[in-house]
Amino acid sequence: MGRTLAEKVWDDHVVRRAEGEPDLLFIDLHLLHEVTSPQAFDGLRKSGRQVRRLDLTIATEDHNTPTLDIDKPIADPVSRAQLETLRKNCAEFGVRLHPLGDVEQGVVHVVGPQLGLTQPGMTVVCGDSHTSTHGAFGALAFGIGTSQVEHVLATQTLPLARPKTMAITVEGELPEGVTAKDLILAIIAKIGTGGGQGYILEYRGSAIEKLSMEARMTICNMSIEAGARAGMIAPDETTFEYLKGRVHAPEGEDWDAAVAYWKTLKTDDDAVFDAEVFIDANSLSPFVTWGTNPGQGAPLSANVPDPASYEDASERLAAEKALEYMGLTAGQPLRDIKVDTVFVGSCTNGRIEDLRSAADILRGRKVADGVRMLVVPGSARVGLQAVAEGLDVVFKEAGAEWRHAGCSMCLGMNPDQLAPGERSASTSNRNFEGRQGKGGRTHLVSPQVAAATAVTGHLASPADLSDAPATAGV
Amino acid sequence: MEAFTTHTGRAVPLRRSNVDTDQIIPAHWLKKVTRDGFEDGLFEAWRKDPEFVLNRPERQGATVLVAGPDFGTGSSREHAVWALQNYGFKTVISSRFADIFRGNSLKNGLLTVVLEQKIVDALWELTEQDPTAEITVDLEAREVRAEGITAAFELDENSRWRLLNGLDDISITLQNEDDIAAYEAKRPSYKPRTLQV
Ligand code: SF4
Numbered sequence: 001m002g003r004t005l006a007e008k009v010w011d012d013h014v015v016r017r018a019e020g021e022p023d024l025l026f027i028d029l030h031l032l033h034e035v036t037s038p039q040a041f042d043g044l045r046k047s048g049r050q051v052r053r054l055d056l057t058i059a060t061e062d063h064n065t066p067t068l069d070i071d072k073p074i075a076d077p078v079s080r081a082q083l084e085t086l087r088k089n090c091a092e093f094g095v096r097l098h099p100l101g102d103v104e105q106g107v108v109h110v111v112g113p114q115l116g117l118t119q120p121g122m123t124v125v126c127g128d129s130h131t132s133t134h135g136a137f138g139a140l141a142f143g144i145g146t147s148q149v150e151h152v153l154a155t156q157t158l159p160l161a162r163p164k165t166m167a168i169t170v171e172g173e174l175p176e177g178v179t180a181k182d183l184i185l186a187i188i189a190k191i192g193t194g195g196g197q198g199y200i201l202e203y204r205g206s207a208i209e210k211l212s213m214e215a216r217m218t219i220c221n222m223s224i225e226a227g228a229r230a231g232m233i234a235p236d237e238t239t240f241e242y243l244k245g246r247v248h249a250p251e252g253e254d255w256d257a258a259v260a261y262w263k264t265l266k267t268d269d270d271a272v273f274d275a276e277v278f279i280d281a282n283s284l285s286p287f288v289t290w291g292t293n294p295g296q297g298a299p300l301s302a303n304v305p306d307p308a309s310y311e312d313a314s315e316r317l318a319a320e321k322a323l324e325y326m327g328l329t330a331g332q333p334l335r336d337i338k339v340d341t342v343f344v345g346s347c348t349n350g351r352i353e354d355l356r357s358a359a360d361i362l363r364g365r366k367v368a369d370g371v372r373m374l375v376v377p378g379s380a381r382v383g384l385q386a387v388a389e390g391l392d393v394v395f396k397e398a399g400a401e402w403r404h405a406g407c408s409m410c411l412g413m414n415p416d417q418l419a420p421g422e423r424s425a426s427t428s429n430r431n432f433e434g435r436q437g438k439g440g441r442t443h444l445v446s447p448q449v450a451a452a453t454a455v456t457g458h459l460a461s462p463a464d465l466s467d468a469p470a471t472a473g474v
Numbered sequence: 475m476e477a478f479t480t481h482t483g484r485a486v487p488l489r490r491s492n493v494d495t496d497q498i499i500p501a502h503w504l505k506k507v508t509r510d511g512f513e514d515g516l517f518e519a520w521r522k523d524p525e526f527v528l529n530r531p532e533r534q535g536a537t538v539l540v541a542g543p544d545f546g547t548g549s550s551r552e553h554a555v556w557a558l559q560n561y562g563f564k565t566v567i568s569s570r571f572a573d574i575f576r577g578n579s580l581k582n583g584l585l586t587v588v589l590e591q592k593i594v595d596a597l598w599e600l601t602e603q604d605p606t607a608e609i610t611v612d613l614e615a616r617e618v619r620a621e622g623i624t625a626a627f628e629l630d631e632n633s634r635w636r637l638l639n640g641l642d643d644i645s646i647t648l649q650n651e652d653d654i655a656a657y658e659a660k661r662p663s664y665k666p667r668t669l670q671v
Contacts, residue, residue, distance in 0.1 A: 016653040021632055024647060026657050028665055036551065038507035047644070052654075058668040064505065078505040085507045096668050117666050129550040129574060145552035145578035147643070155647045157654055161630065163573075193492060194544045197573055227547065229573050254664035261662070293492055293547075314491040314543065413501045432496040432548060434519055 002268025106379020116246025350378025546575025
């Protein structure tokens with residue numbers, strides 16, 4: 001019987017397989033950041049162990065880093081201590097580090113692909129759940145906990161039980177103005193935040209094949225929000241094209257050998273998935289969340305749902321709690337929801353393509369009075385490229401703040417936070433209570449919806465802009 | 475890692491589903507660089523409410539958390555497990571756990587027990603009516619027992635063996651170092667490296 005993409009990559013990394021034990025998998029790339037690594041390095045030190053493969057390990061700083069005044073000492077002493085701990089650990093053990101201020105610094109999941117370190121058929125891990133992002137290259141990539149970080153540092157392997165596989169087949173054409181973000185939000189609303197649990201998702205079908213690498217990363221990024229640890233997309237010409245010439249991409253004969261291998265990384269026609277989901281791309285429209293988990297989303301054209309309409313008691317309760325926290329009433333049109341802040345950035349939507357699409361909408365327009373808009377590149381290099389293309393000027397002229405790279409307002413760990421009760425439209429991936437700051441209210445949106453929302457002051461798509469040219473938001 | 479064989483204790487019934495890791499331990503706690511001292515961050519936002527179940531005097535000293543479905547969703551932060559342990563929980567019962575959280579818990583010796591929702595409901599009712607009711611989680615027998623309730627649970631043999639013996643994963647893996655070296659020797663040269671070595 002044929003094998004799925006996930007099974008092929010898995011099988012190629014088995015170091016040891018024994019009856020009654022989880023498989024021991026080799027890890028090709030280990031990404032580190034300041035939040036989940038200190039206790040792991042401590043563990044190594046205590047047991048007198050070294051990092052087994054420094055040449056497969058790389059670190060950057062992202063969660064705690066400020067996005068303003070990055071040349072000044074970090075104000076929050078606790079954040080500063082965490083970054084200093086990473087720097088000390090990397091120096092002591094010999095790990096390559098891109099600290100704040102370095103041109104390769106940024107959100108760890110933007111940095112890996114951009115350097116060409118993430119390649120098809122690899123196993124990639126990081127102490128961060130959004131490691132699933134790297135699956136866009138046909139890599140098996142998943143988030144791990146700190147004990148596992150220590151395990152990988154010490155052994156370059158992980159004992160793992162093989163998950164099941166789920167195909168998410170998206171056929172058709174995404175309508176104009178509908179993006180990868182809308183698609184993944186719609187997928188999560190359909191299968192639920194627990195729907196992918198225990199599975200590796202494989203996104204496939206004609207609509208997925210047409211997506212750029214950046215859009216594919218947006219999709220795989222949020223696999224975790226559907227409960228799956230990993231999401232994958234089979235590598236193809238789009239993937240090879242993206243990788244060619246990147247700093248760590250193979251060259252010459254190595255490139256040819258690599259591409260020959262990468263081309264084998266497709267689910268066989270006779271392979272069987274443990275579960276299958278079908279989505280019609282043509283039926284989709286811009287999607288936003290109204291609640292406090294990423295599965296609580298609806299088309300922008302819909303109304304805030306009535307909790308009473310849920311048959312399942314726990315879903316009903318969750319919806320009631322969400323509406324209360326979000327300060328919304330059932331039946332209210334989503335488009336009427338006014339926001340205070342708009343955030344464009346994060347490992348979901350902080351890549352150059354995302355910034356370009358937001359800038360396209362803001363060009364010649366203004367951010368609405370009373371709305372604060374933050375634009376934060378996913379990495380310092382994305383920031384430089386945006387500046388080279390003049391996007392920073394577009395943002396600034398529209399009245400948005402242009403910041404330095406980092407996780408920023410994706411989570412309340414650095415100075416960029418929502419105040420209690422403040423409402424945001426955010427291109428990040430989690431709308432949990434307090435995620436963007438204590439008491440903050442988050443609506444997850446695409447970069448296009450974020451930009452249009454900034455202009456109108458309420459949740460909106462580019463098509464809603466009164467002066468919208470016919471092609472806006474494409 | 476501390477071994478887990480059998481544990482008996484009073485319970486905290488947490489009637490909420492989809493308790494994500496941001497609720498278990500908010501992000502600002504993640505700045506600490508140690509594995510202990512997270513007890514005050516556990517469910518921090520909810521604990522501001524004096525009526526929150528964890529704050530009730532009759533729940534002090536409870537060691538078994540009985541939670542709703544999809545407990546531990548969200549981020550991979552192991553701090554969520556440490557916070558539960560630092561607070562004094564030895565075991566968490568739910569009808570469904572998020573994968574990463576479950577993996578983290580078993581690696582740290584916090585036993586996460588999956589039971590059918592109707593048994594979780596029964597445990598909620600029992601411990602809500604009688605806060606002194608004790609729950610026993612017996613890993614040797616793979617069984618949860620409380621007054622009027624006996625329920626078997628599943629746990630793969632390997633995780634169970636590690637927990638029962640308090641074995642740390644890294645030393646187990648390093649016993650197979652030859653296998654790792656053999657694998658490394660045949661890795662293709664086109665695989666990327668972060669450093670020149
Ligand atoms: S951008 Fe957000 S989701 Fe991504 S790594 Fe940073 S905090 Fe996590």
